[in-house]
Amino acid sequence: MPTPVLMPQMGESIAEGTIVRWIKKVGDAVDRDEPLFEISTDKVDAEIPAPAAGVLTEIKVNEGETVAVNSVVATIGAASEISKQEPLGSAPPPAAPSLDSVVPRDVDAPPAKPAATPRKTNGRTAAKPSEDDSRKQRSSPLVRRIARDNDVDISQIHGSGLGGRVTKNDILEYIDSETGTGDSLGAEAPGAKAAGSGTRDAGLGNRTADPGSRVEIKPLSVMRKKIAEHMVMSRRTSAHVHSVFHVNFSTVERIRQQKKAEYEQLGTKLTYMAFIAKAVVSALRRFPIVNASLDGDNVIYKKDINLGIAVALESGLIVPVIKHADEKNLLGLSRAIADIATRARSKQLKPEEVHDGTFTITNPGQFGSQFGMPIINQPQVAILGVGTIEKRPIVVDDAIAIRTMAYLTLGYDHRLVDGATGDQFMSEVKQQLENFDAQ
Amino acid sequence: MAKSFDVVVIGAGTGGYVAAIRAAQLGKTVAVVEKQSALGGTCLIWGCIPTKALLEHAHALKVIQHAAEWGVTIPPGSPAINMPQVHARKDKIVGGLTRGVEFLFKKNKITWVKGTARLAGSGKVDVVEGDKQTLEAREIIIATGSAPRSVPSVTIDHTRIITSDEAIHLKEVPGSLVILGSGAVGVEFASIYRRFGSAVTIIELLPRLVPVEDEAVSAELEKSFKKQGITVMTGTKVTRATASSSGVAIEADTPDGKKSTINADVLLVATGRGPVTTGLGLEEAGITLERGYIKVDELYRTSVPGISAIGDVITLGTGVHPQLAHVSSMEGIITAERIAGQPVQPLNYDHVPGCTYCDPEIGSVGLTEARAKERGYDVRTGTFPFGVLGRAKMAGESEGFVKIVADKKYDEVLGVHMIGPRSTELVAEAVLALRLECTVEELIKTIHAHPTFSEAVGEAAHAAHGAAIHM
Numbered sequence: 076m077p078t079p080v081l082m083p084q085m086g087e088s089i090a091e092g093t094i095v096r097w098i099k100k101v102g103d104a105v106d107r108d109e110p111l112f113e114i115s116t117d118k119v120d121a122e123i124p125a126p127a128a129g130v131l132t133e134i135k136v137n138e139g140e141t142v143a144v145n146s147v148v149a150t151i152g153a154a155s156e157i158s159k160q161e162p163l164g165s166a167p168p169p170a171a172p173s174l175d176s177v178v179p180r181d182v183d184a185p186p187a188k189p190a191a192t193p194r195k196t197n198g199r200t201a202a203k204p205s206e207d208d209s210r211k212q213r214s215s216p217l218v219r220r221i222a223r224d225n226d227v228d229i230s231q232i233h234g235s236g237l238g239g240r241v242t243k244n245d246i247l248e249y250i251d252s253e254t255g256t257g258d259s260l261g262a263e264a265p266g267a268k269a270a271g272s273g274t275r276d277a278g279l280g281n282r283t284a285d286p287g288s289r290v291e292i293k294p295l296s297v298m299r300k301k302i303a304e305h306m307v308m309s310r311r312t313s314a315h316v317h318s319v320f321h322v323n324f325s326t327v328e329r330i331r332q333q334k335k336a337e338y339e340q341l342g343t344k345l346t347y348m349a350f351i352a353k354a355v356v357s358a359l360r361r362f363p364i365v366n367a368s369l370d371g372d373n374v375i376y377k378k379d380i381n382l383g384i385a386v387a388l389e390s391g392l393i394v395p396v397i398k399h400a401d402e403k404n405l406l407g408l409s410r411a412i413a414d415i416a417t418r419a420r421s422k423q424l425k426p427e428e429v430h431d432g433t434f435t436i437t438n439p440g441q442f443g444s445q446f447g448m449p450i451i452n453q454p455q456v457a458i459l460g461v462g463t464i465e466k467r468p469i470v471v472d473d474a475i476a477i478r479t480m481a482y483l484t485l486g487y488d489h490r491l492v493d494g495a496t497g498d499q500f501m502s503e504v505k506q507q508l509e510n511f512d513a514q
Numbered sequence: 515m516a517k518s519f520d521v522v523v524i525g526a527g528t529g530g531y532v533a534a535i536r537a538a539q540l541g542k543t544v545a546v547v548e549k550q551s552a553l554g555g556t557c558l559i560w561g562c563i564p565t566k567a568l569l570e571h572a573h574a575l576k577v578i579q580h581a582a583e584w585g586v587t588i589p590p591g592s593p594a595i596n597m598p599q600v601h602a603r604k605d606k607i608v609g610g611l612t613r614g615v616e617f618l619f620k621k622n623k624i625t626w627v628k629g630t631a632r633l634a635g636s637g638k639v640d641v642v643e644g645d646k647q648t649l650e651a652r653e654i655i656i657a658t659g660s661a662p663r664s665v666p667s668v669t670i671d672h673t674r675i676i677t678s679d680e681a682i683h684l685k686e687v688p689g690s691l692v693i694l695g696s697g698a699v700g701v702e703f704a705s706i707y708r709r710f711g712s713a714v715t716i717i718e719l720l721p722r723l724v725p726v727e728d729e730a731v732s733a734e735l736e737k738s739f740k741k742q743g744i745t746v747m748t749g750t751k752v753t754r755a756t757a758s759s760s761g762v763a764i765e766a767d768t769p770d771g772k773k774s775t776i777n778a779d780v781l782l783v784a785t786g787r788g789p790v791t792t793g794l795g796l797e798e799a800g801i802t803l804e805r806g807y808i809k810v811d812e813l814y815r816t817s818v819p820g821i822s823a824i825g826d827v828i829t830l831g832t833g834v835h836p837q838l839a840h841v842s843s844m845e846g847i848i849t850a851e852r853i854a855g856q857p858v859q860p861l862n863y864d865h866v867p868g869c870t871y872c873d874p875e876i877g878s879v880g881l882t883e884a885r886a887k888e889r890g891y892d893v894r895t896g897t898f899p900f901g902v903l904g905r906a907k908m909a910g911e912s913e914g915f916v917k918i919v920a921d922k923k924y925d926e927v928l929g930v931h932m933i934g935p936r937s938t939e940l941v942a943e944a945v946l947a948l949r950l951e952c953t954v955e956e957l958i959k960t961i962h963a964h965p966t967f968s969e970a971v972g973e974a975a976h977a978a979h980g981a982a983i984h985m
Binding site: 220 | 541855857859923924925926950951952953955956
């Protein structure tokens with residue numbers, strides 16, 4: 076039996092995907108789970124594995140085309156049919172008629188228009204979670220019983236218990252607030268509104284090149300387009316201000332040297348970023364407003380600290396998220412940072428791993444920048460930019476000394492975070508780093 | 515020169531030493547000031563450990579007294595208890611455990627300062643007796659605990675009129691013993707000395723024994739105590755106790771309005787324990803007290819920043835704070851973790867298990883039936899007697915029951931109350947059930963191994979939903 080290959084649903088909020096590259100050609104033999112093609116969605120780029128072993132008999136959606144999820148993009152013939160195929164080397168044309176009849180035609184992709192596809196997913200991020208998701212929400216037998224009796228979706232409730240478990244009090248308070256004011260904060264996924272504030276036109280391309288001039292015109296990649304939209308939207312949404320702090324990394328550097336070997340034995344590298352992440356987590360806990368979002372007239376305080384770490388890719392940028400970063404120690408953070416960075420570069424991130432960040436750290440310093448003025452990753456309200464970490468002369472006790480120093484920049488949304496708070500937050504980060512407690 | 519520490523703990527009882535170890539595990543430098551010559555405090559030296567050791571002796575005697583029923587032949591002459599040997603074994607157990615705490619201190623590099631502590635202004639603790647010095651502390655944890663307390667009408671003389679501190683060391687079994695107060699301490703010593711051979715009378719001001727327990731448990735204990743020959747006087751107020759060389763005369767008002775005088779060799783006062791704060795300099799330090807206890811918030815912070823308090827010495831201002839070793843140690847852990855900047859959550863005091871090692875044992879957690887009704891729950895209960903179980907018949911322990919108190923609306927398990935064999939162990943399942951917000955239905959669906967005493971828990975859950983299988 077031939078197996079249809081579908082455009083995968085990479086996350087509840089993702090409606091369509093663009094095929095960036097076919098890794099296999101028609102006629103190639105594929106193993107189950109062998110990378111078959113590469114897609115780009117509005118959240119993430121990913122390699123998609125073959126759903127079955129066999130021979131790629133037909134490609135229905137060409138590179139650069141965008142189709143709805145669950146559209147058939149190719150067909151794999153069963154392994155037993157390999158012998159019926161044309162000899163290897165002479166690939167059949169893209170429409171192999173012999174297997175066509177079993178594939179529904181109505182899902183055929185529209186003509187390619189990758190650069191003009193409207194962003195259909197705007198406003199859909201608050202879609203009702205699937206049953207699967209609600210089962211993943213930690214609760215208790217009692218909470219599930221109360222939920223059943225009151226027809227409440229547990230996944231909409233913030234859990235105050237260990238590991239985010241929804242407790243009896245959480246659900247009773249939720250039911251109270253629902254029946255009381257009718258205006259429930261928890262029911263709306265944070266940031267769902269902010270993400271849809273009219274940014275279809277990214278503001279690019281309004282000045283076209285003169286005909287005949289010496290230029291080369293290329294369509295934007297999906298990722299580039301999303302970055303462009305997101306950055307302009309953020310600039311429009313937030314009242315950006317920046318504070319720059321000069322931080323002494325000598326203590327961190329000493330601990331790093333001491334623990335380097337130990338961490339290597341444990342299979343990970345101890346980077347500055349792990350220390351910075353640890354300090355940021357601790358400061359976020361002291362200043363919950365920096366870990367919040369603005370939604371209309373409400374402030375949404377996020378109880379979890381989910382740290383986004385910006386990772387530069389060859390052709391763009393992605394911000395994978397370390398969920399519950401506040402539950403990790405230095406080793407755990409080191410591992411998590413290394414893991415998401417590696418997988419971001421090898422396109423192995425899952426869509427949910429770029430969701431739900433509550434604060435972002437970006438590191439322009441790795442390319443030599445003294446400090447950056449980063450743009451906030453919406454709907455968050457602050458972002459930390461890490462400048463290059465290097466030895467500099469500074470004044471210590473009225474003498475010039477050499478210390479390992481770096482500029483850290485906080486970009487924050489003045490709508491929610493005032494200068495005093497932003498600076499107090501930063502001085503806490505500085506204090507944590509300069510007196511790092513390496514337990 | 516003052517020695518400086520991240521954390522100085524005052525008192526090395528269960529709360530203090532656990533807080534110290536947890537803080538040290540989290541990388542803090544820790545000193546503990548203790549005025550006693552051994553570590554471990556009330557629990558290890560005067561409380562939990564010695565009394566439970568004595569109760570095991572009483573249990574051994576009980577089995578031997580019933581040797582004939584077990585088909586064990588013992589030489590003629592009735593079995594008797596040898597007090598010097600009992601104390602030797604008990605003291606060996608206590609010594610082993612207190613040295614165990616010393617070992618844990620060394621392992622965790624905790625400094626043990628021998629002496630009496632006094633708060634000396636911001637971040638400072640004076641050691642005024644013993645190793646006199648001043649310690650500097652970024653954080654101070656007061657864990658000075660409690661001591662037995664009498665009632666106004668009775669003066670303790672430590673020979674004829676004694677407290678639990680003396681009751682664990684009695685060289686001879688008293689011919690007659692009157693116990694004032696029927697909380698855990700009172701009923702445990704009643705069981706010990708009745709088994710050892712004393713004529714025991716227990717006097718309780720309130721209308722029932724073990725007043726904090728469910729009423730059904732109180733009734734079952736009273737029935738059992740009477741069967742064992744313990745005289746139970748509830749609703750009785752002691753107005754005077756007079757010690758003489760030959761004994762104690764106890765005058766009391768009985769519930770029928772009459773006055774009565776009871777004579778005994780020894781009067782044990784077990785009316786409760788009060789906070790130990792003398793000489794600590796709390797008022798000078800500006801720490802708020804309530805009825806003599808240190809007032810703390812739900813994360814054990816006193817009114818003075820940088821000073822926390824845990825254990826028997828505190829009040830949360832929300833009713834009676836349980837004076838139990840396992841509560842103190844949990845409070846110590848929470849406090850140490852908070853000081854170390856870890857995320858912490860307040861303790862739910864409705865989920866504190868109570869274990870009383872009288873015979874029959876009592877284990878309970880959560881709301882009693884009466885308390886659940888007070889809170890407005892539509893209550894249903896299920897009770898199952900141990901006597902029906904094969905396992906209990908084998909052990910010759912047929913007293914007692916498991917009672918589950920549940921909310922009818924959402925089926926939540928609100929409380930579990932048990933009296934009978936192994937109840938202090940069986941309660942663990944119930945504590946977890948409450949902690950994880952279990953419903954009665956989940957308890958029913960949980961497989962209880964056969965043959966075990968724990969079957970009574972599953973059966974009581976069945977009973978709460980209508981009918982037990984084996985009844």
